[in-house]
Amino acid sequence: MNQLRVLLVDDDPLVRTGLSMILASTDDIRVVAEASDGDEAVPAVNRHAPDVVLMDVRMRRMNGLEATAALMALADPPKVVILTTYDLDEYVFDALGAGASGFLLKECSPQEIIDAVRLVAAGEAMLTPSATRRLIGQFVATRTNPRRRQARAALASLSDREREIVTTVAQGKTNAEIGAELHLSEATVKTHITRVFAKLDATNRVQLTIFAYEAGLVSA
Structure with missing residues (x-):
């Protein structure tokens, strides 16, 4: 069986140990490396080619936002899931905007962590779509008008069908549900x-x- 390769990035060694133990309980997921901050994340990705990175958002040196942006600039970036104790943290929103596939609260269950790795590796939406949409809706409502104007202008490039697709994605629906x-x-x-x-x-x-939120296709 092809195992999903995971990199853990967190400045707390106890957190990394706990995550590693959780993922080691599966047959299809393997932790290939650990990093203690964002500065170590990019070299670790280049060296170990993980499918998924579990990324702490607040770290002593390079934070999760900066590290996520750096990873997304790679030619073949991994999927990134942000780990945070703050479900309404602007760092989390900006990390999602930089390309993270979703976020998990650190107090979530072991099964939710396992499911998140599998979901984002498969290209699906984030594990907790209701929480993520709430976060996105709250912060988009406070964003500056230029971002909204840019999003609304970009709507012109989409067909009516494509707008429907974006709207249903923003509602947290899977490909099967959209179909x-x-x-x-x-x-x-x-x-x-x-x-x-x-x-x-x-x-x-x-x-x-x-x-979709910035363009006004959906609302908080």
Whole structure:
């Protein structure tokens, strides 16, 4: 069986040990390396090629936001899940905007952590879509008008069908659910999402969700 490769980035060694033990309890996930801060994350990704990075948001040197942005600039970036004790932390929102695939609260259950790794590795939405959408909606409401104007201007590049796709993604629906609602095959939904990624210069579904809120396709 092909195992999912995971890098742990956290400045607390006890947290890293706990995460490593949780993921070691599975047959399909393997922790390939650990890093104590963002400065160590990029070299570790280059060296170990993880599929998923579990990234602390607040660290002593380079924080999770800066590290996520650096990883997303790589030619073949891994999926990043932000770990935080703050579910309404602006660092988390900015990390999502930089390309993270979602976030988890550190007090979540071991199974939620395992499920999150599997979900983002498969290209699905974040583990806790309701919490993530609440966070996005709250911070988008306070964002400056230029970002909203840019998002609304970008709407012109999307077809009516693509706008429907973005809206349903922002509602937290899976490809299967989107297909059923819009009477499309899952393969067609995936094709539309890929095209939207290219048009909006987005890398994942979370960024589409942020765009949908900023463009006014959905509201908090």
